[in-house]
Amino acid sequence: MGESVAEATITSWLKEVGDTIEQDEAILEIATDKVDSEVPSEVDGVLVEVLFNVDDVVQVGQTIAIIETEGEGNASAQAPKTQEVVDEKAAPAVAEVSQTVVAAQESAAPISSNGERFYSPLVKNMAKAEGIAQAELDAIPGSGKDSRVTKADMQEYLKTRGSQPAKAVAAPVTKTPAKPAAKQVAAPVVSAEGDEIIEMTRMGKLIAHHMVESVQKSAHVQSFIEADVTNIWNWRKKVKNDFMKREGENLTFTPIFMEAIAKALRDFPMMNISLQGDTIIKKKNINLGMAAALGNGDLIVPVIKNADQLNLVGMTKAVNDLAKRARENKLKPDDIQGGTYTVTNVGTFGSIMGTPIINQPQVGILALGAIRKVPAVIETPDGDFIGIRYKMFLSHSYDHRVVNGALGGQFVKAVKDYLEAWDSNREI
Secondary structure, eight states, X not given: OOTTOOEEEEEEESSOTTOEEOTTOEEEEEEETTEEEEEEOSSOEEEEEEOSOTTOEEETTOOOEEEEOXXXXXXXXXXXXXXXXXXXGGHHHHHHHHHHHHHHHHHSOOOOOOSSOOOOHHHHHHHHHTTOOHHHHXXXXXXXXXXXXXXXXXXXXXXXXXXXXXXXXXOOOOOOOOOOOOOOOOOOOOOOTTOOOOOOXXXXXXXXXXXXXXXXXXXXXXXXXXXXXXXXXXXXHHHHHHHHHHHSSOOOHHHHHXXXXXXXXXHOGGGSEEEETTEEEEOSSOOEEEOEEOTTSOEEOOEETTGGGOOHHHHHHHHHHHHHHHHTTOOOGGGGSOOSEEEEOGGGGTOSOOOOOOOTTBSEEEEEOOOEEEEEEEEETXXXXXXXXXXXXXXXXXXXXXXXHHHHHHHHHHHHHHHHTOOTTOOO
């Protein structure tokens, strides 16, 4: 799922218990932040157990289902069972002990993972079935990664445990029924006759939460500057057809702007940071987030990794690839992770400037306004005159907790300078 992805939400199971599954066939769908993905099976077999439900949040590395492969018995059948009574004379005593064990199991606290050890759902179920308390489970040596207790460890321990003399079992503790937590009743939806009520999508809720959280967390402040991009406009018009024939890619303004922004971030590395509590993390890599609007109105921010290391051809291919896969809902979870600075193009919809909200935990975001043909004063050695120029506004929002006005202004000025210094004779 990508190195930076830690958890996912199960959105739907595509297979039911008992279904036959082929290798690489999709079993379920998951969602990470704003990306939906299918999880394929690693083996051929039969789905025998599902360990999580729809809408459960699962950590990377957790077991989510059990598939029976050829030559294996049912997973539940492999789990150790309570020893059957073989001696008729001992039956009453065994029955009495079994009843006490069951009562103790019902009153025992549920098994849970702690900060030092993680227990899979299968291990928890085995511990519950055998009446193993949390303290006893914590003492079992594990042979898995990071000393994790595996199914084999549990089976080996239960063999030894079963051969030991039965220990006295404490009388079951009478449980006091817990008072049910007060349910938060949602406020009724108020609407007039004829109004249409639309439920927010899952992605819409995530975006809303993310935006409100950012405004509450960061001290937003903005700097605006106007850039003359006439040289870029004329240069692109001259080379775009040859570029399409040679590279098979459409050369838009976005990769040109991205290149200038990556250079400015290299010049001002304290804009390429994140803030965690009172600690500033200065990022080694320059990973540019590129806000993209989807057909349903939602927004997603795929990330161009190591953007400062790409030439214009590489930047164009990266921008076009991410934009295309975003529109087709084919982004992978790692495609939207790891951004260090974000760029949004509000000019796509005709806006000349904007005040974008910072994409946490970053500290800055740049909005690109629409390119307009306007009358402007042109300074020359022979004097000033009025001419027609292509200009645009750059709107820079930054976190005033760690970025002061000088740094915020100098950074966006550097972007402007790179754009205005564009070489009209540049070869690509």
